[in-house]
Amino acid sequence: MTGGVVFDPLLPWPLIATLGLVALIGVTLALWRGLSGWALRALAAIALLGALAGPVYRVEDRKPLSDIVVMVEDASASQNLSDRPAQMQAAAEALAAEIEARPHTELRRVTVPDGAGDEGTRLLETLAEALAEEPQGRIAGIIALSDGRVHDIDRAPPLPAPLHLLLTGRESDWDRRLIVTNAPAFAIIGEPVILTLRVEDSGAVPQTANIAPLEISVDGGAAQRFEIPTGRDIDLPLTLPHGGRNVIQFTVPEAEGEITARNNTALVQINGVRDRLRVLLVSGEPHAGGRIWRNLLKSDSSVDLVHFTILRPPDKQDGVPVDELSLIAFPTRELFLEKIDDFDLIIFDRYKRRGILPASYLENVANYVRQGGAVLVAAGPDFASADSIWRSPLGAILPAEPSARVIEQPYHPALTDLGQRHPVTADLQGEENWGSWLRQIEIETTSGDVLMQGVEDRPLLILDRVEQGRVALLASDQAWLWNRGFEGGGPQLDLLRRLAHWMMKEPELEEETLWAEATGQRMRIVRRSLGDEVGAVTVTRPDGKTLDLALEQVAPGRFEALYDGPEIGLYRLQEGDQKTVIGLGPAAPREFEQTIATGEVMEPLIAPTRGGILRLEEGLPRLREVRAGRPAAGRGWIGLTPRDAYETRDVRQTPLLPAWAMLLLAAGLITGGWLREGRR
Structure with a gap:
C-alpha cells in the first residue's frame, strides 16, 4: 500500500493559472491602495484556487512485478563449428540457472535459427520480435550468446536495457576462405577468359600459411592442382571445354587447424558460346531449293558462311574464253586441304562427282x-546416279547407300518412333x-538413327556418329516446298x-x-534418352550424402524429376554413364563467409547501452545489479538494471479540501475583509 497527495483539478490548469494571476493582481492593487482587508482577500483567493486544484489523498494497492532478462541463443550454421555448440550450451544453462535463482527475475530464452535461403544470421530481427512481446518497462538486460557474425545489424530495434554479447569460439581460431572476385x-569457346580469385586467411593465422594449393575442376571432372599465394588477387586464364553451361569448381584443400572447409x-557457372560458326556450303546444279540452305545460314548472325555453287563444271565446253567469264575458280586445295579444319560444318547440296x-x-x-x-548431305537425283558422292571415299562415312532409284511421287514426311524421341525432331x-x-531417293540404311521416313516408310533423314564426328543424310531435295507453303508447308x-x-x-x-535447372533451392532434373526407360538419378549432396531419385517420363525421350536441395552448394547428378553438376546458391553460404568470432559487428549497438563484450573461453561472467545509465559491464561481470516495475490493483482517493x-471558508474571508475595510 502506498499513499500520497495528488491533484484532480476541476478546471484545466491554464485556466486555474489565469484565475490565480487575476487574484494576485487584485490583492496587489488592494495592498497598493492601503486597504486593510487585503490579507483576508488573499486568503480567500488561495482557498478558492485550492478548491479548484482539487487536492486528494490517493492510496494505491500495488503488486511488484519481476524483471525480465532476455537471453538470445545463436543456433545458426556458423555456431556449429568447432566446440561452439557445447560452449554455448554450457554457458546458456549456467546463466539460466543463475538468472532464475535471482528474486523477482524472469528469463526469456530465444533461439536464432538459420536465415531463410542465404540470409545469414538474423539475430536482431529475432530479438526485435522477442522484445515486442514483452513490456519495455520490465526489461532488465539482454544477453546474446553468439559468434558476433550477424547479418541484420541494420534491423536493430530500440534497446530498453543494456545489451551484452558473450562470444563463442576461441582466440586461436583461424580460417581460410576462397573468393571469386570476378x-x-x-x-x-576456345578463347581464354580471365577469372580473378583470392585466398584470404583470417584469425590467428599460422606464419607458414602464405601459400595455398588450388584445385580446379570443370563439370565435376578430374581436378588440376596449382600453388597460389594468399592475401592477394590472382588472375587465372581459363578456356571453356564446351558450349552451354560449364560449372567450374575451385577448391582449396582444408589446412591443418582450420576451423572449417565450407568456405x-x-x-x-559460365555459359560457353561460339564466337562464329564457320560453315562451308557446296551446291551442285542449281535447283529450286538451292537458296534454302544459304538463306537459313545467312539469317543466323553467329554463322560465317562460305558458299560455292558450281555453275560451270570442267566438262562444260561452250567456247567462251575463261578470261571473259565473271566466275571464279573453285579453290579446292585451300578449302579441302589447307583450311578444312577451320570449318565446323560442311554441307553438300545436290553435289555429285x-x-x-x-x-x-x-x-x-x-x-x-x-x-x-561434321558433314551434311542433302541428296537429289545425283545421289542415285553413277556419279554419286557415295561412290567416293565419302561413302565410308555415310549412313546409307543409294539403290539407284528415284521415287517421283507426293508423300508426307513423318517422324519415326525414334524421331519422336530425338531432340532434333521431337519438338516439331x-x-x-x-x-x-x-x-525421295531410295536408300538402304547401313548405320545411324532414322528420324524421318517418307514413301512406304523408307528412310528419309538419318543421323550418325563417325568416331569423333557426325554425319547427316537427307534423302530428298524437296524441303524447300515447306518454305514456299506448299499444301500448308x-x-x-x-x-x-x-x-x-x-x-x-x-x-x-x-x-x-x-x-x-535451378530455381532457388529447387532443381528440375532432366534426362533425355533415346531409350524407353532410364534408371534413377543418384544425387550427391554437398555434405556427401546420396539419394536415388526416380524419373518420370513427361514426353517421348524426356524424363524429369523435381528435387528440393536441403542446403546450398554443389550437387552431383549421375544416371548410368551420364553425369552433371549444378550449384544451388553460392558454394560457401553467407554463414561461412566470415567465421572468426568478433564483437566488432555488434559493438556500435552495444556501446550506447553501456553493455559489454566478453569471451566465454575466459569464463562465465558474474551478474551484478547496476543503476540505469551507469556502466553495465566490466572485467568478468555484466550488469542487470532493476526496473522496479509494479501492477496497480486498486486506487482510493479522499478529497483534502x-x-x-x-x-464557506472563502465567503467568510471575503466578508471579513469587507467588514474590516468598512470599519476603517
Missing part, C-alpha cells in the same frame, strides 16, 4: 569427320498438317536449323544427356 556469365570452395574434287580431297573430308568434323509441331514432298526452318546445330554439337540437342467547505 567471373563473367558468358565466354567464347574453401567457390562455384562459377564432276572431276572438281579428286578422291584424295574427299578422303580428306572423311578424315575431317572422323577427327570431329503439327506433323499431321505437314505439306507433301514430291521426290511445314517446320522447314526449325528442322534444318536444328539439324545444323546438332551437327555442330550444340549441348541442348544431344541425344543422351542429363542436366538440371471539499468544495463546500472551501466555498
Whole structure:
C-alpha cells in the first residue's frame, strides 16, 4: 500500500493559472491602495484556487512485478563449428540457472535459427520480435550468446536495457576462405577468359600459411592442382571445354587447424558460346531449293558462311574464253586441304562427282569427320546416279547407300518412333498438317538413327556418329516446298536449323544427356534418352550424402524429376554413364563467409547501452545489479538494471479540501475583509 497527495483539478490548469494571476493582481492593487482587508482577500483567493486544484489523498494497492532478462541463443550454421555448440550450451544453462535463482527475475530464452535461403544470421530481427512481446518497462538486460557474425545489424530495434554479447569460439581460431572476385556469365569457346580469385586467411593465422594449393575442376571432372599465394588477387586464364553451361569448381584443400572447409570452395557457372560458326556450303546444279540452305545460314548472325555453287563444271565446253567469264575458280586445295579444319560444318547440296574434287580431297573430308568434323548431305537425283558422292571415299562415312532409284511421287514426311524421341525432331509441331514432298531417293540404311521416313516408310533423314564426328543424310531435295507453303508447308526452318546445330554439337540437342535447372533451392532434373526407360538419378549432396531419385517420363525421350536441395552448394547428378553438376546458391553460404568470432559487428549497438563484450573461453561472467545509465559491464561481470516495475490493483482517493467547505471558508474571508475595510 502506498499513499500520497495528488491533484484532480476541476478546471484545466491554464485556466486555474489565469484565475490565480487575476487574484494576485487584485490583492496587489488592494495592498497598493492601503486597504486593510487585503490579507483576508488573499486568503480567500488561495482557498478558492485550492478548491479548484482539487487536492486528494490517493492510496494505491500495488503488486511488484519481476524483471525480465532476455537471453538470445545463436543456433545458426556458423555456431556449429568447432566446440561452439557445447560452449554455448554450457554457458546458456549456467546463466539460466543463475538468472532464475535471482528474486523477482524472469528469463526469456530465444533461439536464432538459420536465415531463410542465404540470409545469414538474423539475430536482431529475432530479438526485435522477442522484445515486442514483452513490456519495455520490465526489461532488465539482454544477453546474446553468439559468434558476433550477424547479418541484420541494420534491423536493430530500440534497446530498453543494456545489451551484452558473450562470444563463442576461441582466440586461436583461424580460417581460410576462397573468393571469386570476378567471373563473367558468358565466354567464347576456345578463347581464354580471365577469372580473378583470392585466398584470404583470417584469425590467428599460422606464419607458414602464405601459400595455398588450388584445385580446379570443370563439370565435376578430374581436378588440376596449382600453388597460389594468399592475401592477394590472382588472375587465372581459363578456356571453356564446351558450349552451354560449364560449372567450374575451385577448391582449396582444408589446412591443418582450420576451423572449417565450407568456405574453401567457390562455384562459377559460365555459359560457353561460339564466337562464329564457320560453315562451308557446296551446291551442285542449281535447283529450286538451292537458296534454302544459304538463306537459313545467312539469317543466323553467329554463322560465317562460305558458299560455292558450281555453275560451270570442267566438262562444260561452250567456247567462251575463261578470261571473259565473271566466275571464279573453285579453290579446292585451300578449302579441302589447307583450311578444312577451320570449318565446323560442311554441307553438300545436290553435289555429285564432276572431276572438281579428286578422291584424295574427299578422303580428306572423311578424315575431317572422323577427327570431329561434321558433314551434311542433302541428296537429289545425283545421289542415285553413277556419279554419286557415295561412290567416293565419302561413302565410308555415310549412313546409307543409294539403290539407284528415284521415287517421283507426293508423300508426307513423318517422324519415326525414334524421331519422336530425338531432340532434333521431337519438338516439331503439327506433323499431321505437314505439306507433301514430291521426290525421295531410295536408300538402304547401313548405320545411324532414322528420324524421318517418307514413301512406304523408307528412310528419309538419318543421323550418325563417325568416331569423333557426325554425319547427316537427307534423302530428298524437296524441303524447300515447306518454305514456299506448299499444301500448308511445314517446320522447314526449325528442322534444318536444328539439324545444323546438332551437327555442330550444340549441348541442348544431344541425344543422351542429363542436366538440371535451378530455381532457388529447387532443381528440375532432366534426362533425355533415346531409350524407353532410364534408371534413377543418384544425387550427391554437398555434405556427401546420396539419394536415388526416380524419373518420370513427361514426353517421348524426356524424363524429369523435381528435387528440393536441403542446403546450398554443389550437387552431383549421375544416371548410368551420364553425369552433371549444378550449384544451388553460392558454394560457401553467407554463414561461412566470415567465421572468426568478433564483437566488432555488434559493438556500435552495444556501446550506447553501456553493455559489454566478453569471451566465454575466459569464463562465465558474474551478474551484478547496476543503476540505469551507469556502466553495465566490466572485467568478468555484466550488469542487470532493476526496473522496479509494479501492477496497480486498486486506487482510493479522499478529497483534502471539499468544495463546500472551501466555498464557506472563502465567503467568510471575503466578508471579513469587507467588514474590516468598512470599519476603517
